[in-house]
Amino acid sequence: MPPKGKSDAAGYQRLLQDLSAGTPGRLYLFYGEETYLRDHYLTKLREMILTGGMGEFNLHEIPARDMSPRRLEEALDCLPMMAQRTLVQVTDYDLFKAGEKDREEYVRLLSDLPEYVCLVFVYDLIPYKGDARTKLAGAIKRSGTAVNFARQETGELVKWVRRRFRALGKNIDANLASELIFLCGDLMTNLIGEIEKIGAYAKGENITRGDIDAVATPQLDAVVFRMTDAIGAGKFDQAAQVLGELFQMQEPPIKILWSLGRNMRQLYSARLALEGGRGASYVAELWGLRPFQAEKLMGAARRFSLPWCRRAVVRCGEADLAMKSTGQDGQQLLTQLLLELAAPARRPAQPGRQGGAYA
Secondary structure, three states: OOOOOHHHHHHHHHHHHHHHHOOOOOEEEEEOOOHHHHHHHHHHHHHHHOOOOOHHHHEEEEEHHHOOHHHHHHHHOOOOOOOOOEEEEEEOOOHHHOOHHHHHHHHHHHOOOOOOEEEEEEOOOOOOOOOOOOHHHHHHHHHOEEEEOOOOOHHHHHHHHHHHHHHOOOEOOHHHHHHHHHHHOOOHHHHHHHHHHHHHHOOOOEOOHHHHHHHOOOOHHHHHHHHHHHHHOOOHHHHHHHHHHHHHOOOOHHHHHHHHHHHHHHHHHHHHHHHOOOOHHHHHHHHOOOHHHHHHHHHHHOOOOHHHHHHHHHHHHHHHHHHHHOOOOHHHHHHHHHHHHHHHHHOOOOOOOOOHHHO
16 A cells, blocks of 8 residues: 555654654644554654653553543643653544533643643544544644654655664665565554564575565465466466465455455556556556555556456456355355466467467
8 A cells, every 4th residue: 555644744744853853842643554653753752751750750641531621631730840841642532522512621721732741642543533624623733733654655664674674683675675565565563573573584684585485474465466476477376376375374265355356456457557558657546556566566467468357357246246145165266266367377378469378
């Protein structure tokens, strides 16, 4: 998936500027998919504010179950001890779902925050859905910053992966770092664990593809792509082996089929893009893919004809309907579907025919 929330990047940049200058603001709302980044900068805020040896006295944490205008006001009124500021953290409380009377009180409190306070609302298990039309949203905008910790851009993510490996005394080149992101997903929260596993396993200083394949846990979409890629290369046995691995991993057949169907729709759109003279950037924008993912998809699409792609999409839809409505065995349906998709690979190429063996 691509980075999300680009329109919210200003809040993230503002936070970086505040921390760089050593002057945290008085109000932040932390939310977004990238929990690794969120926790990282929340730790930095704590380290910067909770100084002077009295950190625990200047930290006031309010869980959602205890949150109320009165409880918040009490925390805001606590003066710092042997430090310049206090930190108030409210976790998983949806301000915008509070009652009307409480919202009015929150508007009053947020509009007049003491200079010594840094108030942080952390949205972890609940989504942040602000309503810009409300007085509460206006008070938040005037007094603080909403920070969306979104998935990172490809270039920054590759740099981060390489830095994390260097911290473990290992090196990984940019192309292999991109492969790791494709294989394991683009959330730092998941990648950090994979990086630590690979770094501990690798014997040499330079990370190899073998090191990654040996211990990394791939996401379902990446495994299904391997299966499709094997079909495109005419390697049915390899495709069947990948499907068998998914069964051994006890992935639900309906989940595998959903991913396979999505992959086939992407492949079909990529083939249509090739027919229309469009490039990878068009497909990336259409599906919300990262550039290297779109390039992989375009490369795979070159192996298939347009009729094959169209038929594959139809058959995936039919298999999905059968799996949901007829009660047929899911693994059997998937195996039969794989046989049908791989069938063109067994036919010899016909000279001069577009798409060769896959027409």
